[in-house]
Amino acid sequence: MFVKLRFSSGYEVKTSPLIMRFGDDGGPVDPPEPVFVETGQEWHMPWRNGESIESATTQRWTSLAEQRDFTHAWQTTEAVGQQIQCAWLNGEPIGKHYQLAFSSSHPLTGTDFTWRYASLLPSEQAAWHMRWRTKSPLSGTDFTWRWKAGPLTGIDATMEWWQSPHEVGQSVLMHWGPYPWQWICYWVAHPFPGAVKLRFDEQSQTHTGAISMRFDEPQKVCYWGLPGGDQRGWDDVPTNEIKVPIIAPVARSYLMQPTFTCVRVRDEMQIMLSSFTHQQSRGQFAAVVNLKFMSRIDQERAINELLRIELNGYEFYAWAESPSKQISFNNYQYSASGRSRVAELASPNKAPANYSNQTVQTIAGIMSGLLSDGWTLDSQVIDFPVPARAFNIMNKAPAEALNEAAERIGAMVLCDDSLKKVRIVPRWPVxxxxxxxxxxxxxxxxxxxxxxxxxxxxQPDFNVAFVRGEQEGVSCRVKRRETLGDRYAPEIVDSLITDIQAARQRGSAVLADSGxxxxxxxxxxxxxxxxxxxxxxxxxxxxxxxxxxxxxxxxxxxxxxxxxxxxxxxxxxxxxxxx
Structure with missing residues (x-):
């Protein structure tokens, strides 16, 4: 048994080829609202006698594609083309260009639209209200597209115009704020995409095992900075080189009322001291502190506690770590030694450990990763990338490892105990x-x-030094300017010398220490x-x-x-x- 199908007329498309579906079978669901993130705006508007003669707008979006393609399908049997060009002068739109192209015997059609002016898309981050002094500004545009079986039949455009409006002003609302710094990574010497060609010059022979093919891993460099986009970076802003020194006043006499107090930070309990000493040098990350107490009770209250000592209005923080006492006839002395506040990141408060970078990082990122317990880093040395596994410090507490890393790049550690901030500065700022x-x-x-x-x-006076790294380092010759460079310092080899900036800082510190x-x-x-x-x-x-x-x-x-x-x-x- 057979079924015969007969067609008495040609097939015609009765509906639009565009189908829009929202939701699922359970019922209609509104599509999610798009999130637009504005990354940059640039407006340039010169005026002459109150009338606009030029307007340039540049808009970029991160959540919108820079190109937009429209694809329509029609059932056509012949090529159809349509081109519309409109131009106005004297305040009306300068140009509008439409191009419609259809491919014969193919269901796909390409559409290209070009406008002289682009309208700002709605955004939650920026609102723009503009009014212009023109004779016939466009207030609304409604485009209606209609088609049926066969070729495109027409386009309806409805436009409304104002009649000689007045300029009422321009209102611009922009939201901005501080942008957080982040790790920015890029590939160095990344291979271009391509193919691997295998050439066989001999006949196949039986072999045991497998053929290994090795490809070098591209190097990835990361640095800590502001992300890209249409915004100013931190390195193109001129720095303020004006430094105002602190000048002690000249007077016939200096009248002072000294103040000397000590409290326990945990509960603001007063601790009575008879003497206090705070000593620190450039090679130390923490100051050495010595305290003498008025009584045994004061000593017991201060041991293993963080103390805040105020001298003439200036604050010092210290940990009372090692108590001691001296007793003689009618004489009792109770004292303790300790270190400044950063000692909470040093041994024995922190256990020694081994440190190594498993990925490419900058030296500032490595040193920042050593800090904890609310301590932050303020690096004032030139940052540079450190390849993976080039940073290695063994059996050190975090503060001790940080101090060693600073010395290896020609820097030193300064601590702000009140703000819990560690500053890395050159060993010789001048x-x-x-x-x-x-x-x-x-x-x-x-x-x-x-x-x-x-x-x-x-001591020996050097004017040139060779500084080099190890497996993945650099080798540099650092010479003091305006010298012959004929007195060589002992060669410096360190795994952290991975960049010319690191070599310059370390070599400069060595030459400055000599002489x-x-x-x-x-x-x-x-x-x-x-x-x-x-x-x-x-x-x-x-x-x-x-x-x-x-x-x-x-x-x-x-x-x-x-x-x-x-x-x-x-x-x-x-x-x-x-x-």
Missing amino acids: MPWDTASATCDVVLNEGVIISHSAREIR KKEESTIKTKIMPQLPPLQRGQLIGIQYAQHLYKATCDTVTVSAAVDKQGRITINQTAGLVKNV
Whole structure:
């Protein structure tokens, strides 16, 4: 048995080939609203006599494609083409161009639309309201597309126009805020896509095993910075090189009322101290602290506690770690030694561990990963990438590993105990051969200096150094400028020398440490106009005839209370300079 199908007329398409479906079989569901993220806006509008003569708009979106393709299908048997061009002058649209192309005997049709002006899409991040002084601005456009079986029959366009409106102004609303920094990674020497060609020059022979094909893994470099897009970076903004030094005032007499207090940070309990010493040098990550207590009760309350000591309004933080006592006839002394606040990241508070980077990271990212317990990093050295497994430190606590990493790149560690911030700065912020033209950080005068002593140290004077890395490092020759480069320092080999910036910083520190030096010791006060000195600062002493400049190497702050209750607060700084 057979079924015969007869067709008496030609087949015609009765419906549109475009089918839009929303939801599922359970019922209609509204499609989700698109999320537009605006990444950049640029507007340039010059005016002449109140009328707009030029308008340029550049708009980019991250959630919208830069190109839009429309595909329509018609059942046609012959090629159909249509082109519309419209142009107006005197305030009306300058140009509008439509191109419609149909492919003969093929169901697909390409459509290309080009507008001279693009309208801003709705966005939750930006709202634009614009009104123009034109004779016939476009207030609304309605396009209706109609088709039926066979070729496209027509396009209906409905346009409404205003009649000579007045300019009422322009209102722009933009939302912005600080953008968070993040890790930005890119590939270095990434291979281009292609094919692997296998060529056989001999006949096949029986072999055991398999043929191994090895391909080098592309190198990936990451750095910590602002993401890309239409926004200014941090490296193209000119820096402010103006430095205002702290100048101690010159006076006939200095009237001071010293203050010396100590509290336990945990509950603000008062701890009575008879003396306090805070000492630190450029090679130390934590200061060494010595405390003497008024009584045994004060010692018991302070041991293994974080203390805040205030001297003339300036705060110091210290951990009382190792208690001691001295008892003699009618004399009891209770004391303790400890370190500054960053000691909570050092041994024995943190267990020693091994550290290594398993992926490509920058040196700032590696050092930031060593911090914990609310401590943050402020790196002021030039950052550089470190290849995978090039950073290796064995059996160190986090603070000790951070200090070692800083020394290996020619830097040192400074800590802000109140903000729990670690700063990585060059060991020589100002090179010793540049101090003559540099601006001092602090300028003292003879009136505030209690004593000043100096001595000379003779050591080899180098003007060139070879610095190189290991397996994945670089080899550089660092020479002091305006020298012959004929006195070589011992060669420096370190796995962290993976970039020329690392070699420059390490080599510069080695050359700055060499040569004949003059070490000075000055003793001065702590006043509202003279804060505690910091390591690495360029200190100036203004004498009658000249300004003495030297780099601060060590700082010791001391406070004591005698039996009559008189308080004495001093600070002693060790300075070093080239001679």
